[in-house]
Amino acid sequence: MIRALCSGILLTACSMSAPTPAAPQAPVARSAPAAQLALPAPVARPTPASTPAAGCAAITAPPPESAPPTSVNTLRQAYFCVLDNYYSGPAMDPKALLKSAFAAYTQDLMRRGADRADLRLPALTGNRDTDWDALAKVLGTGEPAALRAAITGMVAGLHDNHARWIRPAQPPQGGPEGTGIVGLSALQGPQLDPAARPPLYITRVLPGSPAAKAGIRPGDIVVKVNGVPAFVGDTPNQGITDAFTSSTVRLTLKRPTTGRTRTVDVRQGPITPQQPPSVTSKPLPGGVAYVHLPGFFEGAADQVIAKLPDKPKAVVLDLRGNGGGSPREVTRLLGAFAHGKVTSYFCPLKGDCVPNRTDDTVPLLGLRLVVLTDRACASACEDFSAAVKDNGLGTLVGTRTAGAVSGPSEGYLLDDGSVLLLPKFRHLGPAREIIDTIGVPVDHHAPMTAPDLAAGRDPGVAKALELL
Known part of the structure; x- marks a missing residue:
């Protein structure tokens, strides 16, 4: 099962429990798009009996090594998957989902010069089943490329930065480019x-x-x-x-x-394949430890703690460019700085929000903390930053975070081997504030500039040392 706070922001490191997105490459690399799954070894294609007939199945293993093309049935699975599993799915108007899908379908046909005179959106009533039947009749067998566009358009219509449709891609021969x-x-x-x-x-x-x-x-x-x-x-x-x-x-x-x-x-x-993200550290003047955490990947919290020298005066934790990852790693790392604190809330469509709390099994470090953030600090990174700010655990320096923390995603397998990522909850900060689309403001503004980077200066670290 995938459960992670992971943004769609490019050029960041964002890890989840298996299967995991690869550490995103540059937008210019053909070999590894940001939305590509990094998969374990291929497995055999599921038998027809194990393939969901109406909706989708929660993913518990890697997608199949080979799968049939995207079909009308794939679009149907995605449609019912959203209605059944997205946190606000039960309250959604199915007409809006089908409209987004059909608009993207026709736009793809027009771009390829293959529009059809008989292709019109049928009258929709708001009944999820009869509306689907009406659309399926119009689509007929459909065209795989246009159907892929339809699924992409339907997911984009959710306007949720943690809802994504991912199609695993084969790595190119000869290595990444x-x-x-x-x-x-x-x-x-x-x-x-x-x-x-x-x-x-x-x-x-x-x-x-x-x-x-x-x-x-x-x-x-x-x-x-x-x-x-x-x-x-x-x-x-x-x-x-x-x-x-x-x-x-x-x-x-x-x-x-x-x-x-x-x-x-x-x-x-x-190009040289990028290595998995890891924690790095170095000493700063005055007995201050600097630790850079590129993502909340599995084991990240323990790596941060292990990188700290004996008895430092304080720690500067650099989260700039951190694209998120595991909520468990967030609560575990926060447990090194405080116990008994609410770190965030996961809220269902209806009912009470569930508080997330610091992992109090982690020994307290007793250190002063400065956290460096920027607009590429997203998702679980924002979860951590908000908990530090709201609970008074440290000082934030840099720039406001990305505002891309709608809620933890879970993965669902479709019959063409693709994976639909959908949040089952929405995220709120420790003070029950909305961070998604807004971000976490810093206590001290210290942005990196082009002259600073070219000259090897770091205004964020300089401000942190001034505060400490």
């Missing part, structure tokens, strides 16, 4: 953060990658992408994100340390 640009400021999920301010700049480049060989470095400001400005005034240009998925991207870059502007064509090529 990409440009090697695996970090961009202002990127949230598949688009730029609407609240982002210019400039857009590169935050991470893989060593030995095509981008690195082209002399691209962290801190380089992206002036244009394929000739299109990254910002129009102060508004991020959302259209440029698609350019990073092409085989070649032309970047106009400005080096902040020198002011030099140049244009470079970067072609995708072999």
Whole structure:
């Protein structure tokens, strides 16, 4: 069973219990899209008797090694799966689900020049069963590509950052390929953060990658992408994100340390596979320990504790870029800083919210805590940050978090081998506040800038040391 607070934000590390999404690669890497499942060894395809007939089945094993194409039956399973398992599914209007699916279906046909004159949305009544029967009659056998678009559109219509439809992809022969640009400021999920301010700049480049060989470095400001400005005034240009998925991207870059502007064509090529996320640490002046936690993966809390030196004065916990992960790891790590505290609430559609609490089996560290956050701190990362802030366990430094923490997702297997991720609960902070779409505000604003990154400065760490 999948149960995790994991955002859809790109360029972050987000882990779940098996099966797990891979640590997301850059948007330019063909080999590992952000929504791709990292699967254990393939298993045999389920027998027809084990395949759900009407709805979906909670996933307890990896998807099959091979599966039939997406069909009308797959769309039917997804439709009933949402109504039966999404936390607000029982109260949803099934007409809205089918409308979203049908709109995406027809739009896909139009993009491919295959629209049909007889394809119209039938009259819908609000009865989930009869409405499905009416739509299925119109679709007939359907077209796999358009049906995949329909499922994607239906899930997108939920407007939930933890609801996703994932189709496992086979890794390419010869290893992963990409440009090697695996970090961009202002990127949230598949688009730029609407609240982002210019400039857009590169935050991470893989060593030995095509981008690195082209002399691209962290801190380089992206002036244009394929000739299109990254910002129009102060508004991020959302259209440029698609350019990073092409085989070649032309970047106009400005080096902040020198002011030099140049244009470079970067072609995708072999890149070094990214290793699983791990905790890193280093000493800071004054006996302060710095620990970077890239994701709340299995065992993350114990890794953080193990990385701390003996008797540090305080700890700076860097959660910038942390895309979330296991709620259990959140409560376990919080248990090292406080006992007997409510960390968050998981709320059903109806009934009482269930409190999550610190794991009091973890020995208290008795350390002062500063947490560094940014707009890429999402999901379980926000769960942790809100608990620190609301319970007075430490100080938040950096920028407001992503606001992508709708609720923990569980996975459901469909008959084409794809997986539907749906939250069964909605998330509230320790004070019962809504964090989703809003984020957790920091106590001290200390954003990273392109000149800081290019020069090797870290304003967040500097502010943390000033406070400590």
